[in-house]
Amino acid sequence: MSDAVQSLSRFLPELILMGALAVVIVADLFTQRRPLKSSTDLLNGIALVGLLGALVTSWQALGAGEAQPLFASMLADDGLLGVFRPIFCLTSIVVLLLGMRSKELEGVRLGEMLALLLTVTAALMWMAGSVNLVMIYLSLETVSVASYLMVGYLSSDRLSNEASLKYILFGAVSTGAMLFGLSLLYGMTGTLDLYGVRAALAEGAFGPGLLFVLILIAAGIGFKIAAAPFHFWCPDVYTGAPTPVTAFLSVGPKAAGFAVLIRFFYLGMAEPAGGGAIAPVGGADWQMLLMMLAVITMTLGNVAALLQTNVKRLLAYSSIAHAGTMLMAACVLSVDGVQAIAAYLAIYLFMNLGAFAVVILAHRVTGSFEIDSYAGFWKRSPLLTVAMGIFLFSLMGIPPFAGFLAKWYVFAAVINAGLGWLAVIGVLNAAVAAFYYVKVLRVMVIDQETGPTPALAFSRLDLALLVVLVVPNVLGLLFWGSLDRVTEVSQTLLELG
């Protein structure tokens, strides 16, 4: 019991989120009869305060104090969790602000949505901290259930319902596969603790049986990060969900999925081999498995994105491609890969949410998500066009934008690990990606608009949001210092156990 009480002090961001959740639920109950605007503003305010509190406490906790296990070794409060907590908080804050400006969510009561957002943010942190098979499954399932509900939030919208249903069906199958894999793993090793699993695997070779288990578990994780061939839900769900939710799904659960991937494979399936490197145990070649996933995911995401005419679908395939790039870094088998993934996610957060912010603001005027509806945007709003240009160039990985830094970290790690051929495939993919990102820009700048062109007006919130998202992309190189802080603490991953 004293262990649980002691753990609470290292559990502050999650506690704040749960507190905010309770307040939002109660406040939602008491404001049912108030006008929609005032009750929504109040609830948004409460949720925002909660998320900001979690962000501040998680930023303070970053790199402070020794790594230590929490709650009888259910979670590990180490550098990896430290890095991911602020990423989740920032994502949710931006998504909350996007939700306030989204036309799709106008006139809808947001109480449940905010409660779901707070829950899912905390659940993402539990995912990133899990070092126990039960915790991995439970936190993943909490994220999934909350995500299904957020996707289907617009109960009067047919597309939103369809997306939610597809998401549930795919989610049920892949978490089922993962759970089966986890239970087989428990049968093989006799323990639920990841460090215990590693110790048990180190003693004997399990060969093909273990590989099968790993494929099942990779299906569950691959579903969360939208890696091919577990990506089929992704385009439809991204298109059907309310756009702020799409923005959230493209960053939050993906980041947490990578945290679980790193923990499961780097801690549970491998042992430290000195110098920050790790060596797989148990006789299953999971590096090859991840490399195959990376190549398929990157290539499929980029090639399919070329054919898209809907900007949400395009960003869906682009997010699949980015998952592939990060998977490349996961094949490195040393903390360099962890560092690259953490840095990539921190930057990806700003560039991808930025692109979605532009999509949401443009939707307010055009009422459409088709790329063709962006024709002539350069004349209607140079500001929005320039912002989109910056986000897309950053996603492409073109210097001097931050996306270049992200790609550079990944490719450096991959090449240093002697996986040159993988890096070559990655570079070829990055070249393909440039085509479809430029296509969007070409429509915005060169194509002439047809029909009436209502003027674009921005509120102060829009401008503030764009500035917050653009600055890290433009000045990525200046933020090197804080990025280094992020990557340094991720090095402590292998300290525990």
Added chain:
Amino acid sequence: MESMASAAIFYGVAALVLGSALYVVVGRNLVHSAFALVAAFFGVAVFYVYLGADFLAGAQVLIYVGGILTLLLFGVMLTNRIYNLNLRSGAIQVVPGALSAGLVFALLVWIIQSVDWGAMDAGDPGPTSESIGRLLVGDYLLPFEIASVLLLIALMGAAMLVRRRGSRS
């Protein structure tokens, strides 16, 4: 003699579970499928008894057979036009489906045969509820609490989904 009877009951129950689970999938009448699910869940409770998990067996009967299935049956029976609902199940892609299912089955059999599961004879396991209770407020306190958060949002989500369609504010 006793082990013979025990094995006979085990294989009988296994056949019941498999048969009724199969009927749930291929059956064309939703109400019949729901009743077949009762049999499948009940058979699983018997497996738990075989494994010495008395608490789980009780929970399985109380929660799945008693609670969830009754709700499911209510849901099915309160739905309009349930009897003339044309369920399309199992009619598409029979051959590839059967092939991949057979392949997965063969793979599983092979893996279950080849892996050393470290099984041991636990003897008479005795009642388990006390140790489960201790674990839930001890080592597994955090998963226990997180499960309550999961149930909370599931509850909220259910309320959200049944709210009248298109009711805006």
